[in-house]
Amino acid sequence: MKRAVVPEALKTILEGRTRLLVPAESLTRKAPATFPVFFNPAAKLNRDVSVAIAAVTRPKTYLDALAGTGARAVRVSREAAPEAMVTMVDFNEASLSVAAQNVRKNRVGKRCSLVHSEVNRFLYSRFERDEKFDAVDVDPFGSPAPYLQAALVASADRGTLSFTATDAAVLCGVYPEVALRRYGAAAPRSEFVHETAVRILAGFAARIGGINDIGVRPIAAHSTLHYLRVYLRVERGATRADESQKNLGYVTQCNGCYSRFSGDGPLARCPKCSTKVRSAGPLWVGKLCDEKALTQAAAFCAKQKWTDAAGTVSSLSGVDAFPPFSYSLERAASRIGRSSVPVEVVMERLRSSGFKCVRQPFEELSLKTDADCDELQEAVKGVSGALA
Secondary structure (H helix, E strand, O other): OOOOOOOEEEEEEOOEEEEEEEEHHOHHHHHOOOOOOOOOOHHHHHHHHHHHHHHHHHHHHHEEEOOOOHHHHHHHHHOOOOOOEEEEEEOOOHHHHHHHHHHOOOOOHHHHHEEEEHHHHHHHHOOOOOEEEEEEOOOOOOOHHHHHHHHHHHHEEEEEEEEEOHHHHOOOOOHHHHHHHOOOEEEEOOOOOHHHHHHHHHHHHHEEEHHHHHHEEEEEEEEEEEEEEEEEEEEEHHHHHHHHHEEEEEEEEOOOOOOOEEEEEOOOEOOOOOOOOOOOEEOOOOOOOOHHHHHHHHHHHHOOHHHHHHHHHHHHOOOHHHHOOEEEEEHHOOOOOOOOOOOOHHHHHHHHHHEEEEOOOOOOOOEEOOHHHHHHHHHHHHHHHOOO
């Protein structure tokens, strides 16, 4: 490796059970510098969940495709998969120089290798080869779209693909023309934009995988701060790819009567009130979680006393029992002239009326329920009246 320019000041931090050298400036600046080396301390939860998923899935080979300082890969090697062979790829030589120091610092050199390469070139080198990875992680600065096909190609059958999207505004409907261009999906604004964003990402991976007869099956997903994160099981073969395509569809919110719908195709008008509508999709309308993996990952986080990560993973439990949308209680309250209503009280009222419900893990102050919009609105009105 050529001699690279690295930050003059590196500081040792403890993250999880791993000591990491990171640019000292990244720990004090509001927005970490991207040059010469990028490290984001606010992404600790992202890395904590990655470690937990790796501990559950137990990969024998792990690829950190945009490794940066090696924080994620070294942590996986030390804390989750001590027998795995870990590969770190990055085009930034300064980052790889810091990553090499972290490998040495944590004494994982025998099972960690560093590769200086443009990431897609490295990933596609696995296209016709047997040396694919049991776990591939892609954590770009921006959209994961340019990397997903190559990442799927490099993933082993039954392997895990995880990726981050920091272009949340695009996926959440702020820039719909960019979402259509970048992900081939409509992303209109709604009361459940973060869940829609996660489902667009999963659906995009399924559609891209289908090009190479690769299917996907979601393990977990979360929306945190400014980014979205998705974990998928990769399943090779035309049959598996066809099964994945069956989980693609559209989700619609009517802004006239506030009804929600999901189905195989987009809607032009609300089936209930005939208001013009715009559907989100194509996106993943199937299950987002592997409940067994969630339970094990949450237990792992709890054992490590990673409270935030444990809560993030645990919050996903039960979401697949409900349609791929939710209801904002703030919006429901505003429709009757109230600023808010207690979430737990509304949930109790719904349950006493025979409905099921859970907190929406992707949105604040929102519920997923089998009640329809009118029934949800009645529950909010009843709670509001009782508290008046």
